[in-house]
Amino acid sequence: MDFDIVIVGGGLAGLALAAGLRRSTLSVALVEGKPPVAPEGWDARVYAISPANARFLDEIGVWPHLERGRMEPVRDMKVFGDNGGHLEFSAYASGVSELAWILESSLMQRELWETVKRQGNLTLFCPARPQALDFTADSAHLTLADGRALKARLVVAADGADSWTRAAAGIEVDWKPYGQLAVVANFATAKPHHGTAFQWFRHDGILAWLPLPGNRFSMVWSTPEAHGRELLALPAAGLCARVAAAGGTRLGELELITPAAGFPLRLMRAPHAVAPRLALIGDAGHTIHPLSGHGINLGFQDARTLATTLCNKPGVLDCGDLALLRGYERARKEEVVLLQTVTDGLHRLFRPASGPLASLRNAGLNFTNRLPVVKDVLVRYALAS
Numbered sequence: 001m002d003f004d005i006v007i008v009g010g011g012l013a014g015l016a017l018a019a020g021l022r023r024s025t026l027s028v029a030l031v032e033g034k035p036p037v038a039p040e041g042w043d044a045r046v047y048a049i050s051p052a053n054a055r056f057l058d059e060i061g062v063w064p065h066l067e068r069g070r071m072e073p074v075r076d077m078k079v080f081g082d083n084g085g086h087l088e089f090s091a092y093a094s095g096v097s098e099l100a101w102i103l104e105s106s107l108m109q110r111e112l113w114e115t116v117k118r119q120g121n122l123t124l125f126c127p128a129r130p131q132a133l134d135f136t137a138d139s140a141h142l143t144l145a146d147g148r149a150l151k152a153r154l155v156v157a158a159d160g161a162d163s164w165t166r167a168a169a170g171i172e173v174d175w176k177p178y179g180q181l182a183v184v185a186n187f188a189t190a191k192p193h194h195g196t197a198f199q200w201f202r203h204d205g206i207l208a209w210l211p212l213p214g215n216r217f218s219m220v221w222s223t224p225e226a227h228g229r230e231l232l233a234l235p236a237a238g239l240c241a242r243v244a245a246a247g248g249t250r251l252g253e254l255e256l257i258t259p260a261a262g263f264p265l266r267l268m269r270a271p272h273a274v275a276p277r278l279a280l281i282g283d284a285g286h287t288i289h290p291l292s293g294h295g296i297n298l299g300f301q302d303a304r305t306l307a308t309t310l311c312n313k314p315g316v317l318d319c320g321d322l323a324l325l326r327g328y329e330r331a332r333k334e335e336v337v338l339l340q341t342v343t344d345g346l347h348r349l350f351r352p353a354s355g356p357l358a359s360l361r362n363a364g365l366n367f368t369n370r371l372p373v374v375k376d377v378l379v380r381y382a383l384a385s
Contacts, residue, residue: 049100135277193251200246206221
């Protein structure tokens with residue numbers, strides 16, 4: 001079976017790329033192991049979606065169909081250091097309606113899935129598992145575990161940080177384990193959050209509370225592995241008490257509504273985002289520390305940029321032409337490298353330490369908080385990413 005593009009991976013980035021190609025004349029195949037399912041209750045894995053990516057999801061026909069009762073705008077953000085540092089951001093002060101939207105991963109994935117299922121130029125292979133990948137000068141050949149053979153001008157790796165496709169193509173990446181777990185869970189609160197996101201840089205890691213609809217929030221606690229496993233082992237009441245105390249009981253007593261889960265944190269850098277007849281998007285091409293909340297935003301911008309590159313390609317070039325793909329790589333490299341560097345630097349800056357470093361990092365938060373122009377620049381960048 002011949003296609004212009006084969007996308008391996010039906011996560012958020014892969015589905016967004018497929019949807020971004022819906023108005024093109026290109027033939028697209030999407031290979032995925034299993035369709036998304038709705039969780040019982042609330043999904044513990046949530047993302048902060050920037051306004052720029054909300055617009056992208058609107059452009060590809062997804063945003064209007066997302067269930068508004070499961071989305072919460074972030075109106076304010078309060079950041080606290082570990083020794084008196086403090087920084088606040090306000091949508092109102094920045095002249096925007098919201099700083100971000102908090103959405104469940106499964107909510108976005110299911111709506112993207114339904115969107116591409118209706119797509120006329122897309123063939124969906126699910127359930128399907130890739131088994132072999134080979135390249136020739138003019139095409140890529142993907143063999144599925146059931147024996148079906150797909151031929152394409154371009155293969156896109158969108159199958160996550162441990163990408164089978166990237167490995168099969170022989171691309172080696174640099175890993176930097178953080179020795180941390182991201183412990184996630186959802187809670188009901190006694191007090192309203194008023195659309196405020198909280199983040200604490202603490203001696204035991206970085207704690208974030210992301211507002212959900214109603215009196216609820218989603219927690220991400222990026223913490224050393226030993227402490228993370230201790231949190232995961234706590235009974236519900238113990239975890240609620242620990243999380244409430246860590247946040248200074250700002251939202252009163254807590255009730256656990258989604259069991260806690262833990263994910264190991266790693267920084268991953270790929271030497272290149274493209275190769276002949278291959279492109280990497282999302283976590284297949286880069287991972288970052290979650291303290292910035294930009295992981296999936298980078299993935300969506302990868303999808304948006306690659307879709308635009310492919311839709312607007314000159315007629316003399318095919319989808320897998322390396323010169324064309326390098327244009328996509330150049331367009332994405334600056335933002336990816338910048339955010340990887342900044343988040344890794346902040347992680348190292350706020351690791352437990354005493355003396356001058358602790359004083360410096362908290363003084364930096366307070367200094368930035370007193371400079372409206374600098375804060376506005378930071379907000380504007382976040383809105384556009």
